Amino acid sequence: MFATHLAFTPVKWDNAALHSNRELAAEAAVAIVVNGTTQAVMMATPADLEAFGIGFLLTERLLASVDEILRLEVVDHELGIEVRFWLVEARARFLADRRRTMAGPTGCGLCGIESLEQAMRDIKPVGAGISLNAEQVYAAMASLGPAQDLNAMTHAVHAAALWHPEQGLLAICEDVGRHNALDKLVGTAIRNGLRPDHCALLLTSRISIEMIQKAAVLGTATVIAVSAPTGLAVKIAEGANITVIGVARHDGFEVFSHAERVV
Template structure:
């Protein structure tokens, strides 16, 4: 978290942060300074010229956002089916004009799902219970992670957040190798958006095969573990999620249903495992599993 007294030069700001004037009060002292704040604008998803969703998001890594959202919302099955993404600036925001095979675009018409997403809200606009709560297939071949690797990833996580370092206003979703090294990170004012951007980056870059293997590592997020975070992860085959804040009851239930290991309250000094604890190796722990299930 940046210091509230820190002033950042506009020329040094990362994409997704902008400079604004602020009147800063500290006791009896008042100063007018330039401050770094996170951008948040409407981003419209348009598939084959069909408007589908509008999300309030940070306008950075938009190609990743388009691909990740399309995959995590099960609009397409594979990255190659995202044939083209055109980023078009409009007066009110930005349009992501996405071209996918027509049979997948036609399915969107049947889903009758027009999302108006506020920051951190991905279910807004779902019109039926079936549309609101999806049940991804069970994940397979999930890596076993050592507790020391988890601690290492948490130490790297804060240092890797460039937008949050100057604004204090963004979430991050990061992919860590099994040893705990952060290999990819994306940020956004919305936690779901950050995860979508990460998923898009993972599945479009990295290995020679065209992406990072979602079975070879684990996901770390700077937010609570809501149902949607688990749903999006499981949909693309990620089977290990660690959040620095709490999970919800529905997230725990879905994690168990999809065979995903779910960790909450991940901190340098400890963590809580809510589902599939057998994949967490902790040599220093003295485990008491006598609690009734």
């Protein structure tokens, strides 16, 4: 069983060389395997891997619905971990045909794509979503730090979370990869029957195009992050009816798209 963090004793310099104790974030090679064929291999934090696999297949559009999953299991190997899926025949056949033409997954968040058209794929606009006032934006981001248990130990992982205006944080997932954290959150939301359309998506990372694409699959209309978005992410968010709030800190934030949701 792979651990999520490992104990180390580095030499710490503070006017003198001293030994200190530190927990480091663990990462492992995680393979997403469908009906015996590997679809992608990524470095990820070895936790919430069933949710990670579901979220990855959905956000990368390798799966249309969780109803297409017949069975799944997580199997540890000496060199890494396999998240094994068995899908209905029609979907498995589609992925097998697609795999034969795939140049190779990159693990960068746009995994297993073989054309510019796929990278810039159309996004179905999300629904109305929720409105937030400034105090709620501050409260949402303030709730994120204390809930990051793994990051508190390692200071080396990203988080993605769903925040409800009345109920607070409903779910949070952490990973060494920002895309992986969001994929885990997508899978967690589906498995737990959450309503992302009633929540804001919170991120500890910058907002790039693939994060907006994944947010659209999740179905949330408001994305709030501690860092800024890219220009392309804002453009895509405009068309997808997604409010992008970036540089959200204790002393302010900036709204980059669909500002009508911030009241």
